[in-house]
Amino acid sequence: MPADAAADQAGIDRAIVDPRTYADQAACDALFARLRRERPAHWTAPDSVRPFWTISRHADIKDIERQNDRFINDPRLVLTSIADEERVKRITGGNHLLLRTLVNMDDPDHRVYRNLTQPWFMPPNLKKLEAGLAALAREFVDRLEDMDGECDFVRDVAVWYPLRVIMMILGVPREDEALMLKLTQEIFGARDPDMRRGGDTDEKAHVSATVKEFFSYFGALIADRRKNPKDDVASVIANAQIGGKPISEFEALSYYVIIATAGHDTTSSTTAGGLLALMQNPAELAKLRARPDLLRLAIDEMVRWVTPVKHFFRTATVDHDLHGHTIRAGDSLMMCYASANRDEAVFAEPYAFKVDRAPNPHIAFGYGVHLCLGQHLAKMEIRTLYEELLSRLEHVELAGDPAWVEATFVSGLKRLPIRYRMKRKAA
Template identity: 65%
Template sequence: MTALDDQLVNPTTFTDEASLHALWADLRRDDPVHWTEPEGIRPFWSISKHADIMEIERQNELFINDPRTTLATIQQEEDIKKFTGGSHILIRSLVQMDNPDHMVFRKLTQGWFMPPNLKKLQTGLAELAKEFVDRMEAQGGECDFVSDVAVWYPLRVIMMILGVPREDEPTMLRLTQELFGSTDADLSREDENTSIDMNTVTEFFDYFTKLTEARRANPQDDVASIIANAEINGEPIGHLEAMSYYIIVATAGHDTTSSSTAGGLLALLENPDQLAQLRANPDLLPSAIDEMIRWSTPVKHFMRTATADYELRGKTIKEGDSLFLFYPSGNRDEEVFDDPFQFRIDRTPNKHLAFGYGAHVCLGQHLAKMEIKALYDELLPRLDSIELAGEPSRVAANFVSGLKRLPIRYTLSRKAA
């Protein structure tokens, strides 16, 4: 056990991007496949190189997602067992599954999230983006871009897709933040007396059980209806799997996109030349969005477990060992990106790993990019000026995290009709 190992996974490290990246840059140079033994957490290999993350993710029979999908403390693992009566998981969604189940469950909604189907959302997204930028204008020139815009806009989109009514969005937002931000004192439940979010998961299950009943009785053109009425190998979808499917779509679908939307704006504010270039040349927006996503890398890690011994950079990964794939490090790998610590809106190609890679690659990646594009398509032409109005701060979490606050001051004009 070393201080470094503790620091690598300590949620507080994630509030300071510069220190975080300095730690991982050292690992990439000195020990890219690093045996890590943090206090209170079962040991694992920390994987910091872009090529190694791809090599592992590509081989999804050799490196599986179950039983250790994301990092948990030993205390959390024990609490989950107590709560579930012996199981190691609270939810069983796509990210906890391996084949053959993973492929079958992913197919249920995959077509829905592909570009041809998403085209139908384009007009709705543009209207929603306008609504949010109008709201910024109505706020009179100052706002917290995170809590006023970046968290609500993708939330609205994913809830529309899922079929959750608007009045329930604050509940969904609270539950998601509790699930992902439970290590951040500002976002976790005040009455938390255990190490895991059992109350949050229970509340999610209660909510989605009612939604399932409603969609079974009266199917609509939404993803909730696909999940509620799904058949797996001729049998109705299991309750745990249905609940977990809603949760992964509801949660993965907005916190991540919020983080990239806000992280992208901060990067533009910190690099005024890039903002000016983008405003002068809006055709660069698609590559700028990829760069915003690389730059912010909202999903910090996923884990895999080896099903056989494997050699990686001269180290032997033993069958049963876990690997911690640190995406932000892969996305600053000097061997893959020129000037990885420069934010460049015209970076092409941009082979970032922010959406993962291989069989589990993000199902919502096209949707996420469409959403961010719609917002910036509306915002950029209306901006007369924009600057930071205070110190930005970050969520303390080692799974999904990003900006917690981004105070900005701006002048906006109304778009010509």
């Protein structure tokens, strides 16, 4: 390979695995637009990371996810350095997983474990949460009203509202929510200097310590729900039977952690990122105010626009031809959702935020059998908050520079300073 081409390849490979790329939307968009155009199946071999195929087009990612027998989740799920993979094995005594959750599992286990809680997260069951969500939304918009017209929307609202919903579902008391927030941010922000545990630069040691703290907390919750079951997801998991036997402690604890973390952080990111998009596109905000019936479409556009989960990996079980390349059995593929949701072949004006975008076939919740378990809850939460917010907010604008979490896996805003004015209450 000529020197210039080799340098270009190395630069692309470094950018794909650099968490700073995903904290810079313009850089991220430019990188993946080029890959979709020139290298939709790009062999990626960065220093310190096992090589993989970067898959950037919407259609290809859907096709891979659809063939869940040919492209499996285990053993490689997310982007991790070789050194960190080795640390996990040392920490776990040879296991490649700190957690074993739905996203790590393939069928038949995936289907069995998903079915434990899936009915809980379906719309008919979620109706019982409507009154509680509306009350929480009012509480948080009341909080905005008490802040004298200026706040950090991430710190003061976006991280707390969905966290409270998830903790309510898990049966975690309010006084423990600060701990849950800290642990969640440490899991997903392990490579961000503002988020990592105690400033620790050893990512997997940091995540391992956080997982241990999660396990300690949820271990007590399991014991309580086995003695005193309630109408919450914690009780469903604690008392689950797998193959006629009680669910293992490790897998029950892992189940709690994935609900507590993924169910909160992604919704928080979309809630904040949606408000930023509305502020940056005032005509769209005006359109939404004039047409509140567009809110459901607007929520899907927020999800597409933010795409909090940037990627997942799959491993090929058989050889597969893609764009003139042979993907060999055992090769890893990085499915780049942040790229797929800007794909020009699927979305008209993909770099425009449109509250009335329809259809909107984004894959921010994944696709196929691993479609996000909590997608209905997430959209219900965001819609309920925005119904309350938009009905009471008269004006909103940026009061400083927003900042994003530096992370390759789950990323969103970590700061969103806003200045706003609430509508006057009727006399």
